[in-house]
Amino acid sequence: MTIIGALKDACREVHARTRGVAGTARGNRQTGRRGAGGDISRQIDLLAEKTAINVLKKHGIDATIIGEECGRIEGKEGYVIMDAIDGTTNASRQLPFYCCSLAYADEFQLSAVKDAAIINLVNGDLYYASKNKGAFCNGKRIRVREAGDDVVIGMNVSGINDDVIKRLAPVMSKANHVRQLGSLAIELCYLAKGSLDASIDFRGKVRPVDIAAACLIVREAGGQVYSDKGVDLDCELGVETRVSFVATAHEKVFRDLSTDLF
Structure with missing residues (x-):
């Protein structure tokens, strides 16, 4: 097999x-x-x-x-x-x-x-x-959603500190639809199949085991996954590794988010 x-x-x-x-x-x-x-x-x-x-x-x-x-x-x-x-x-x-x-x-x-x-x-x-x-x-x-104006964003804000709140506040104030769903892996699958336009977790707490499979699925569906520095996300796969990321369905959403996030 x-x-x-x-x-x-x-x-x-x-x-x-x-x-x-x-x-x-x-x-x-x-x-x-x-x-x-x-x-x-x-x-x-x-x-x-x-x-x-x-x-x-x-x-x-x-x-x-x-x-x-x-x-x-x-x-x-x-x-x-x-x-x-x-x-x-x-x-x-x-x-x-x-x-x-x-x-x-x-x-x-x-x-x-x-x-x-x-x-x-x-x-x-x-x-x-x-x-x-x-x-x-x-x-x-499956493919990511085409670019549109009615953007739906998944965002994990559990236990975020003041610095992250300040960084995310402009995005949250502009977005009409923000969701916290409780499972990053399946949330990213929903992005891959066109239900979400972006997924953001800037807490610095994400483990590779949470997103390793989902990152490939998103990318193979036409989406992108970036670090909190705005470059393609990559990291070691150890259980001690922690990252932040933003995944987007298309370049337009990333450009729009970049104005506030980076």
Whole structure:
């Protein structure tokens, strides 16, 4: 099986195994320890991650795993960047916006991601991409939205400091539609399929496991992902890495945002 095939299969199995667990007492139970990403792990996080790892092993994927819960598990070739539940708080509160995100890179850099798969764990929609081969949802090619005036922006403002507030304030005051959705990976998939025009997180708290798969999907759908310096986003894939980013559907939105952000 191809790598992208294994990632997709792992996503489907995580969906099947967690479907009746999200929002239940069993799924919400805290484990008493923090995952490698720094958050308190819940049972549903561990179930999803174990499921994904087992499926990848079954398909002979012997890559080093960089995971939200497990940290780093050494392998022989390449890297799998894994957030088995992105949006755990949403899942625990039965807010229908969370996903499983998996990416494969042949080097330890975001720019080296070659394959990506993300499954919406609420409705089963499966987004995936391979480098230079386009982005898809449930087998159909997806593209970012064409340039328009009615812009919808996803923006994470949880725990932002005064400096970030000042930086984002002009954007927030001009934008008619700002959304905070609670899962960056699936939010970026919505950008890739044309539901959002931009996604911004300038808190300096984003981990590569959150967005590694989604960045490839956005770029293969025709969008762009930039750092908070206004250059193409790239970083190491370690669990200790933190970044800020702005993703846009097209150059016009980026130019408009750049006036206020950079």
